Amino acid sequence: MAERRLGVVMNGVTGRMGYRQHLVRSVLAIREQGGVELSDGTRVLPEPVLVGRNAEKLEDIAKQHGVERWSTDLETALSGTEEIYFDAQLTSVRESAIRAAIAAGKHVYTEKPVAEDVDGALRLSRLAADAGVKTGVVHDKLYLPGLLKLRRLVESGFFGQILSVRGEFGYWVFEGDTQPAQRPSWNYRAEDGGGMTSDMFPHWNYVLENLFGRVEAVTAKIVTHIPQRWDERGESYDATADDAAYGIFELAGGIVAQINSSWATRVHRDELVEFHVDGTHGSAVAGLHKCVAQQRMQTPKPVWNPDLLEPTPFRQQWYDVPDNQEFDNGFKAQWEQFLRFVCDDGEHPYDFAAGARGVRLAEAGLASSREGRRIELGEVTS
Known part of the structure; x- marks a missing residue:
């Protein structure tokens, strides 16, 4: 050979x-x-x-x-x-x-x-x-088992018309005073290239455009929730970079995506990142590894009644999307x-060029938050 x-x-x-x-x-x-x-x-x-x-x-x-x-x-x-x-x-x-x-x-x-x-x-x-x-x-992230299974659903037409995407990403990164931070300190200094938006919006751009459609506009709120942190030597420093970004992304075809990204949130979900996709014929929730789905005819019919404890076991009414293959790193x-x-x-x-589109989305998200307005995105051309 x-x-x-x-x-x-x-x-x-x-x-x-x-x-x-x-x-x-x-x-x-x-x-x-x-x-x-x-x-x-x-x-x-x-x-x-x-x-x-x-x-x-x-x-x-x-x-x-x-x-x-x-x-x-x-x-x-x-x-x-x-x-x-x-x-x-x-x-x-x-x-x-x-x-x-x-x-x-x-x-x-x-x-x-x-x-x-x-x-x-x-x-x-x-x-x-x-x-x-x-x-x-x-x-x-396009190669994660959960998103590969989600792609399989998208390409099969499982969702019918895709309506919306909701993403939750992040976890609590310790400040570094009582416990060492699990991410390097430069991530929280803008002068060193840190920041949630510049880190994660390029990821969300390629996930959204390759699974659902190009991002055409963004409205974002970018914040620094934790203003002081401690570095690897135990010395305090001002956190000059954003540690959370809340974005609404308008995609081609009328799909609306909302993604919250935060290093200042405590996890109450099955995986550290999850995407919930709703369509006319079905819905799915995909994480790093798992993906569960619910078809139109399997969808329960809840009725709002705040006076009674909801008896419906909603999570049990979704089924696992099978691996059907071996997933590599x-x-x-x-x-x-x-x-x-x-x-x-x-x-x-x-x-x-794909990388440039991701950087553009990060810049647009920061501008949206700074200027308090919706930013439309044109084509990125060399």
């Missing part, structure tokens, strides 16, 4: 997402399984080159996982023969690194947001197009798709 080794410069692998999801659970997992099989039977084996600022951490990771090459010098790493550059750095330094990768002729796969603003994202899209390199932006599945795409074996529609 033919093999093709594909070098991947991975920048930002000492961070939580870069290390756990992209290096260990994606690239190294693909390598350990014998690579990705192309349609002609060729096996593509990714060969990572680790890049970051901390030499000690890089060396430890490389030794632990049997990775031969690492560097603290991005320019040196980009001068090699590797074909792909991956970026999981802070958003504030991402654009310049991607520009360098494009100039070096690398195909680029990156975490979102692709840049700090729409102009930056579009600059990168144009540079990549002019250089003839392929691009991809992480769209991991979502990050790994998208890595495999991008590797095939680089090898001219399949498509990867989640490019820099």
Whole structure:
């Protein structure tokens, strides 16, 4: 069986997402399984080159996982023969690194947001197009088992006419004084690229447009509920970034989506994110892993009576949507798709233009909240 080794410069692998999801659970997992099989039977084996600022951490990771090459010098790493550059750095330094990768002729796969603003994202899209390199932006939530089952319902016509989508996302992130916070402190400093809106609205954009329809307008309320937090050293700091975003998104076809995102809420639902979809012929609730549905003729007929305790067991009247397949790690599945795409074996529609639309939605949400008005969204063009 033919093999093709594909070098991947991975920048930002000492961070939580870069290390756990992209290096260990994606690239190294693909390598350990014998690579990705192309349609002609060729096996593509990714060969990572680790890049970051901390030499000690890089060396430890490389030794632990049997990775031969690492560097603290991005320019040196980009001068090699590797074909792909991956970026999981802070958003504030991402654009310049991607520009360098494009100039070096690398195909680029990156975490979102692709840049700090729409102009930056579009600059990168144009540079990549002019250089003839392929691009991809992480769209991991589309690969979650719950959303894959939800997609199956959408594509089958189960819902009839889709009317609305309601999303709830988030959990309580400890302030860091009495218990360590479970998210890094930079997430709560705007000057370091933090913020719920810039983090999550790009996710909601690709979820909504790929499952239900393009976002055409947004009305949002963006807030910072917790004004003071404590960092990894136990020192207090002002939380300058938003920690909650409440959005109404108007989609093509008249669908209305409402999504609450908060790091200051305590969970009373089955999963940390859930989407409730209502249609004329049926409804469904999808989370990270589960998806339950209720058809039109199975829908109960409640009657409002505040004087009596409601006896109807509503949750028991929904049925599980079966897996019917094995679901792989979502990050790994998208890595495999991008590797095939680089090898001219399949498509990867989640490019820099898709990333720019996500950044645009975040900017529009912030503007909506700041100006107290509904923001209509036009086409994002390079």
